[in-house]
Amino acid sequence: MARRSRSADLHRRWEAERRAAERARAAAAREEERQRKLAEKERREAYVKGRGDETANLTADVDRRMNELGSVLAVVVEQPARGLDFQGLKKAPPRIALDLGADAQPIPPPSWGQFAPAPPGLISRMFGGEARYARDRAVAQQRHAAAVEQHRHAEGARQARVVVARKRHAAEKAAAAASVAKQHAEMDRFEAAVKSRDRHAVSRYFQLVIDQLKDLRGFPKERRAGYVPESSLLALEWRLPNVEIVPDKKAFRYVKTRDAIESTVRPVAEIRKTYQQLVAQIALRALYVVFGADAHQLVSTVVFNGMVRAIDPSTGQTIERCLITLRATRDQFEQVVLRHVDPVACVRKYFAADVSPHPEELQEVPPVMSFNMADPRIIDPVDIISGIDKRPNLLELKPKDFEHFVHNLFTKMGLDTKIFKADGDGGVDCVAYDPKPVFGGKYVIQAKLYNITVPPAAVRDLYGTMQHEGATKGILITTSGYGPSSYEFANGKPLQLIDGSGLLALCKDLDIPARIVPTSKSRTK
Numbered sequence: 001m002a003r004r005s006r007s008a009d010l011h012r013r014w015e016a017e018r019r020a021a022e023r024a025r026a027a028a029a030r031e032e033e034r035q036r037k038l039a040e041k042e043r044r045e046a047y048v049k050g051r052g053d054e055t056a057n058l059t060a061d062v063d064r065r066m067n068e069l070g071s072v073l074a075v076v077v078e079q080p081a082r083g084l085d086f087q088g089l090k091k092a093p094p095r096i097a098l099d100l101g102a103d104a105q106p107i108p109p110p111s112w113g114q115f116a117p118a119p120p121g122l123i124s125r126m127f128g129g130e131a132r133y134a135r136d137r138a139v140a141q142q143r144h145a146a147a148v149e150q151h152r153h154a155e156g157a158r159q160a161r162v163v164v165a166r167k168r169h170a171a172e173k174a175a176a177a178a179s180v181a182k183q184h185a186e187m188d189r190f191e192a193a194v195k196s197r198d199r200h201a202v203s204r205y206f207q208l209v210i211d212q213l214k215d216l217r218g219f220p221k222e223r224r225a226g227y228v229p230e231s232s233l234l235a236l237e238w239r240l241p242n243v244e245i246v247p248d249k250k251a252f253r254y255v256k257t258r259d260a261i262e263s264t265v266r267p268v269a270e271i272r273k274t275y276q277q278l279v280a281q282i283a284l285r286a287l288y289v290v291f292g293a294d295a296h297q298l299v300s301t302v303v304f305n306g307m308v309r310a311i312d313p314s315t316g317q318t319i320e321r322c323l324i325t326l327r328a329t330r331d332q333f334e335q336v337v338l339r340h341v342d343p344v345a346c347v348r349k350y351f352a353a354d355v356s357p358h359p360e361e362l363q364e365v366p367p368v369m370s371f372n373m374a375d376p377r378i379i380d381p382v383d384i385i386s387g388i389d390k391r392p393n394l395l396e397l398k399p400k401d402f403e404h405f406v407h408n409l410f411t412k413m414g415l416d417t418k419i420f421k422a423d424g425d426g427g428v429d430c431v432a433y434d435p436k437p438v439f440g441g442k443y444v445i446q447a448k449l450y451n452i453t454v455p456p457a458a459v460r461d462l463y464g465t466m467q468h469e470g471a472t473k474g475i476l477i478t479t480s481g482y483g484p485s486s487y488e489f490a491n492g493k494p495l496q497l498i499d500g501s502g503l504l505a506l507c508k509d510l511d512i513p514a515r516i517v518p519t520s521k522s523r524t525k
Contacts, residue, residue: 051254055261058252065247068216069274073281073288076213077338081292084208086191090184094176098169103162107155110147115140195296199501202227202298203376206234209293210286218245220309226374228501230481231453232300235374236286240306240323243360246274268360273344275359279306279324280343283353287333294330300484303327303374305367308359321364326353327491329484352492372509373502391513394479394503395451402449403429406477410445412510417445431469441472448478451518456485463495477503479516 117136120129193201206225215221222239250266283304290302306324311317328351336346347353354365397405407419407430415432429447434440444466448454459476466474477498490497498506500516507514 048256055252055254062247062249069246069278072278073285073338073343076285077288081289083293083295084205086187090187091180093180096173096176100162100165103158107151107158109151110144112144115144197229197298199227199229200376206290209289213289224371226371226376228374228481228499230501231499233303234290234299235303235369235371237305237307237371238282238286240279240282240308242308242310243275246271272360276344276355280347280355282306283324283326283347284338284343287328288338291330291333301327301329301487303369305371310362321362322367323356323359323364324353325365325367326351327368327487329488331484332488373505391515393515393517395516395518397449399449403447406430406445406447409506443473443475444469444471445475450478450480453481453483454478454486456489459486459489463493479503
């Protein structure tokens with residue numbers, strides 16, 4: 001009976017321990033599940049937060065880019081525009097050190113102590129040490145003499161190498177000094193040529209100025225400057241970024257239910273407006289830099305043509321389009337406070353610029369002046385060796401012959417050109433008709449065989465004649481140049497002013513030999 005009672009107690013204790021263990025395991029499992037769910041929740045929250053941060057960063061990147069595009073002009077005008085420092089363009093003389101290496105120090109001569117035998121002691125002398133010492137000394141003297149001779153040859157060779165090295169070093173220093181002196185002389189000639197209004201030198205000067213401008217990531221670096229001394233005009237052809245430079249996404253948001261980042265598309269109208277603001281800023285920035293760098297008053301008028309290069313989707317060919325063109329005089333520009341202007345309003349209303357209304361469609365505008373008419377690589381400078389040049393000098397023509405020359409020029413361009421009689425022509429030298437639909441029309445042309453600046457009155461008279469004749473465009477072409485007042489008057493009007501450089505450019509394009517070389521017999525018409 002007692003045995004059964006003990007067995008029952010043991011069973012009850014075992015059963016209690018088993019149930020306790022099961023409860024502990026269940027509690028541990030519940031805790032493990034709770035911890036798993038908590039970890040999963042934290043992981044999910046961290047993932048959602050990460051996706052949210054990713055979305056916020058994408059939106060911040062877009063906002064940052066838009067701010068950059070809107071601050072192109074503001075960043076530049078914070079600092080005064082400066083011209084090139086001609087002295088700073090000069091190279092500093094290089095420091096060429098003389099490196100003799102191991103030959104810099106003399107070779108130590110051998111000493112007798114390195115060879116001399118030890119003298120015999122008292123006991124050694126008693127047993128023939130003197131004789132052995134004499135023999136050893138004679139051998140040591142021979143070895144020392146040989147070492148001295150070897151040292152003499154080695155030191156002589158070292159000194160010879162030092163002489164050669166010093167001569168080579170002196171030659172290198174002289175060559176470097178000559179190169180620096182040559183470069184300094186070139187810079188001095190460059191500075192003198194700039195101050196004397198040399199076409200190529202001034203073009204190079206402003207090319208260096210505009211090349212130093214730092215642009216935003218993704219902006220093209222191509223730009224060209226061409227100077228027309230006859231009109232104190234600088235033409236700029238500037239490669240613009242394509243409209244894709246404006247982010248087409250406006251903002252981003254994370255959709256938790258679909259675990260996806262969605263973007264808000266920027267409206268086409270906003271892209272167009274932003275891009276127009278950008279190209280207007282680029283144009284105004286160019287004017288600011290050029291006029292600010294012109295310490296010698298070389299330029300009175302700047303022409304800016306902003307070009308883009310793109311792929312024509314209909315042909316797959318690379319095309320170039322002009323999306324902004326303007327002409328500004330120094331007097332006009334100095335009245336503008338760039339920090340407070342709306343760039344598009346400024347270039348359109350104040351400078352009468354043409355800005356593409358649909359740049360996203362590459363809708364181009366006609367340049368106020370082709371860069372080729374000022375490109376120093378195309379326009380030959382005045383030929384001082386006139387006896388060798390067989391091209392006809394336009395300034396040696398008679399006024400009526402020059403009118404016929406202009407008539408032939410426009411005829412070769414494919415226009416139906418009629419020349420007017422000298423008397424009673426109402427200020428018209430010839431009329432050209434362009435038969436092209438939409439863009440064609442009647443052009444009134446006046447030719448001025450001048451070797452002095454064409455006065456503004458001639459431009460105003462041409463405009464009046466153009467209106468009287470009902471022409472779509474007036475063209476004034478001269479062998480000289482125009483002043484800033486003429487360009488200011490022509491801005492925003494259907495007038496094209498072609499100076500001597502532009503005339504030579506047209507002749508070159510049409511393979512018509514011509515040059516403009518002032519002579520003592522040059523006429524004014």
